[in-house]
Amino acid sequence: MPSSQQQDREAPRRPLSDFISAHVVSKDISYKALAARSEDPVTGQQVTDQWIRDVASGRLRRTPDLWRLRALAAGLGVDLDEIRARAIQQYLDYEVATVQTGDAEWVTVSVPPSLTPEERRRVAEMASEIARMMDKPQRDGQ
Incomplete structure (x- = not known):
């Protein structure tokens, strides 16, 4: 049986996905509502609720574009650096x-x-x- 230390090291790391999922649950909001407020302050582009679902579920396999991370940070109401760090952990290990x-x-x-x-x-x-x-x-x- 693996030790808890080995399990920590072998567990799939999904910090961005888990953060989004926890936010949706804790704020009791839908992905559609989150997407509606997820607008990139630089370009004005918005992410879709399906894209957010894909990130939250772990289905998105490639590193998101910076504008999408900015939009997501705006929608979640958190600093871009927090979202960027979680994306780096999840997508670049x-x-x-x-x-x-x-x-x-x-x-x-x-x-x-x-x-x-x-x-x-x-x-x-x-x-x-x-x-x-x-x-x-x-x-x-x-």
Whole structure:
């Protein structure tokens, strides 16, 4: 029987699909209603409810175009970076961990997809600690 750590590493990763599905359920809205408010603020293009269903179900196999991600972010009412990170994880099997190190400063690091959630959390903490250590001499010298 595989350990829980092995199961974490072998489980299909569908962070964007799962996020959309959870949003639809938690907000008690239809895919059609979500599509109606999913307009790209740059191009004005809208995604269809069928496209959103395809993403949510995992049927969409290719990485969505940027305009579609912007439209989806607008419809979901979340930051584009959150949708982009979830799409990168799901379609490119590449994870990005971002840690805020100051009021307006962030550190972004590549995290191997084989790491468990606990290992990912530790990488983010280490990156944050390194950034704080590097910043301390600069603040002490001011």
